[in-house]
Ligand code: ADP
């Protein structure tokens with residue numbers, strides 16, 4: 001398999017009136033390793049699809065270079081690139097059988113009929129549709145149609161597979177199944193893949209690395225555990241998981257610990273994002289599982305339990321405090337010490353479980 005490299009890639013569009021420029025992708029730098037699955041994650045309009053379309057060749061960069069392996073492909077048309085793209089609207093040909101839909105790319109490439117037959121059967125088996133070759137797409141469920149679309153992308157044995165929100169038309173359960181299946185197939189084939197989604201659960205569970213984007217900018221690149229546990233900004237922290245952000249002023253950094261002012265109290269954190277300095281107005285980020293609820297007066301912040309939400313394997317407590325609502329996860333919903341709604345409590349945070357971040 002091959003790598004994919006973006007060097008200082010920028011894409012500008014004219015706005016609808018053809019006047020000012022929309023900067024859809026802003027100086028993006030990215031190296032995707034051979035066989036890696038990288039997700040582009042971010043809110044709608046942040047430039048994910050545009051990035052993918054530039055890798056595929058459907059859109060040309062305004063500036064910068066794109067490489068597939070060692071070959072520069074920046075200005076090459078899609079059919080001259082060794083990529084296959086799977087879109088959200090899978091666009092199967094309704095008048096063709098499943099077999100012919102999947103065979104289509106090979107026929108275009110004038111592959112001999114016998115070989116086509118073998119490869120279509122192999123690929124349909126890979127996506128779990130071995131016996132469906134003769135069906136019309138309209139006789140398949142949404143999930144099965146999605147598999148046909150996947151088979152159609154995979155059959156040309158591309159070096160790079162590009163997927164743009166491929167599961168967003170499916171219901172929750174099917175999405176989860178297909179997600180696991182796509183990942184298995186991608187790993188088995190060792191194919192390099194770029195996967196676009198705005199769904200953080202999908203990104204976290206599927207990827208070797210996640211690229212978090214906002215307003216055309218890459219905000220952070222890292223393994224799922226890295227962006228969840230060590231986000232570099234409030235935006236990334238909030239986009240990839242649940243968190244409470246406490247507004248603080250950074251008072252001191254002794255090389256190890258950061259001392260912050262929270263209301264009229266001092267609190268201490270042992271981790272911080274790279275862009276934080278003494279004197280800043282920043283936020284202290286706490287994941288729900290990093291906080292503990294204790295007896296009133298025993299923790300750092302006083303509060304009242306507003307609502308407990310039972311989640312089966314855990315419980316989420318929404319706590320009212322003078323810093324706004326705080327979310328705390330209680331691991332054992334059957335623990336003796338679950339404070340009922342209305343109870344006065346205190347929230348305790350350990351310095352090594354909270355993270356100081358820029359408020360941006
Ligand atoms: P995402 O996939 O993350 O939702 P897109 O890459 O589709 O975002 O779009 C990024 C920005 O570029 C948006 O502001 C969008 O309106 C703009 N954009 C995308 N395609 C075009 C286009 N063909 N012409 C003008 N603006 C576009």
Ligand code: MG
Nearest residue numbers: 048049050196
């Ligand atoms: Mg998009």
